[in-house]
Amino acid sequence: MKIIRHIENPLITPKNIKPSRPDMEVIGAFNCGVTQYNNETVLLIRVAEKYKSPSVSIVGVPMYDVTQKKVVIKLFDKRNGSIDFNDPRFVKTKDMLYLTSMSHLRLAKSKDGINFIIDEKPWLVPSDYYESYGIEDPRITQIGDEYYINYSAISQSGVVTCLAVTKDFVTYEKKGIIFLADNKDVVIFPDKIKGVYYAINRPVSAYFQRPEMWMSTSKDLESFGNHQLLCSLREDRFDDTRIGASCVPILTEKGWIEIYHGASKDNQYKLGILLLDKDDPSKILYRSEKPWIESEMDYEKNGFMPNVIFPCGLIVKQDIVSLYYGNCDENICLLTFSLSELLKSIKV
């Protein structure tokens, strides 16, 4: 089947994003939730920023301070031998792990799905302890006239998944944590199935370290239960180390199409396809044997985290699917394909 990467890729880069404040610089504009609202394509972009340190010997860690109710910069001296600065993404003290960048979510809108008007200011921002190290990787599920936005929230307590809801992409209501640490890569199905909501999620055990896809259900999108392992790692394949749901599932006549990401020990993130039973999406009808999409283009192979293809959302218009994906944890790209061609390629 034909997969068409957009000629203008990457469509959005950090250069297109205004920093949230003068002492911060944008280092990533990637992993965006996607939906349609008012005949426009809406992206909710993960914007990662880091502190512009005035000195090479000082590292500043941005974090939301609950008492002051704002983002503050915690400074660390690189000459302090008791602190570990080896991985530029982290600062590690004896007892604490800090992140050197912090993400918020930024709105962008487009009439054609290609040329976006990006908000100058953050939209969904950290506002409590659980979000104090930032919020990341949103997915948007439309249910009736409401848009449910789930996202990863990071704090000393770990990576949890939170939920917010909006009707107009102007105001939103935060609903709190729906999956406890560590759990991310959550996608909520766009409708109840036989009376319950389904959500794929990705818990990970500190001891056993097998990040795999689970299915949970909910009557009200507040409490989740009925947890089951949905999809495991596969030895010696592209998805042998880490997998997670990427996009909100698409309902087709054959069942639910779930586009997921898988990584091997080399940290290359590739995409796979699951077909899930229409009436019981905890049943897998098909799983792609080989990567469905992997890094091919220069812009996919070179960047902040090379060879990472990571979509968080898509739009279906008639038969054409527009998939927006983060590449290299840095930019946003677009590819399109025919849904019917994809379905034809799936033999069940």
Added chain:
Amino acid sequence: MKIIRHIENPLITPKNIKPSRPDMEVIGAFNCGVTQYNNETVLLIRVAEKYKSPSVSIVGVPMYDVTQKKVVIKLFDKRNGSIDFNDPRFVKTKDMLYLTSMSHLRLAKSKDGINFIIDEKPWLVPSDYYESYGIEDPRITQIGDEYYINYSAISQSGVVTCLAVTKDFVTYEKKGIIFLADNKDVVIFPDKIKGVYYAINRPVSAYFQRPEMWMSTSKDLESFGNHQLLCSLREDRFDDTRIGASCVPILTEKGWIEIYHGASKDNQYKLGILLLDKDDPSKILYRSEKPWIESEMDYEKNGFMPNVIFPCGLIVKQDIVSLYYGNCDENICLLTFSLSELLKSIKV
């Protein structure tokens, strides 16, 4: 306040337990759930067993096999240099972590709370993938005429908490997973509070490694939500590294008494006291500054895991609380104290 350790401690040791099969030996009888049923004290004992290897160069890992529907022994050759046998509790291959012991739950009953008749056979046993490495550390909450038993279930996917329910301690119904990996040390409150059930639980982040106590609520004991951090680690104290709920909370006129365990970097498990608000147990009214109970006796200081005091249940009769605790991850001990004396010692 006076804390009386029973003169016959430890009351139950591995020697008192019949192995589940001839090729296994019991290495621990500890961490028991406790309740009263039919005027008897009922213990649900965690029984840990390991394979009696016929050869010093062979290690056998017991695990529940889903296909064969029984416990099988997976053999590893200690002379295989690619496998890590350094920690006697684990076998580590390139991709997998195995446990060298496996636990099930065994019933014991007593008229006087001291002399127990212990079942010759396991009662609650692993029966699915999520329980394939064993089930551990039960807590029992009586709600009406039903006894809800939650326990840790171990598998390659991590440590989850499962729920089972019984009315008679003869048959039970398994309800599946209520908290995803890694999450253990769950205690369910013995009644709805303002229309919802509460459960303390203990998620742990693979990245941030701060095992702390959280509070979640449920309308039906199937789905849980409204997750909030309840109680954090405290720097440079007995509970600066790891904490978790131990016993089902006791309702008093001052609020809910929660006896919890805390450990420091030295892996000594001591007990602390929380007083939680009667109407909103996510509010802490009091937390003990110092350990309330710690290892003192020889049998607490010496054993499989020295200096571990770990209760999973208690019984209140009039003013006397009988606390059954695992010592050294090996035996079961009993101590008693006066509830009114404890309450008097809590200044709020």
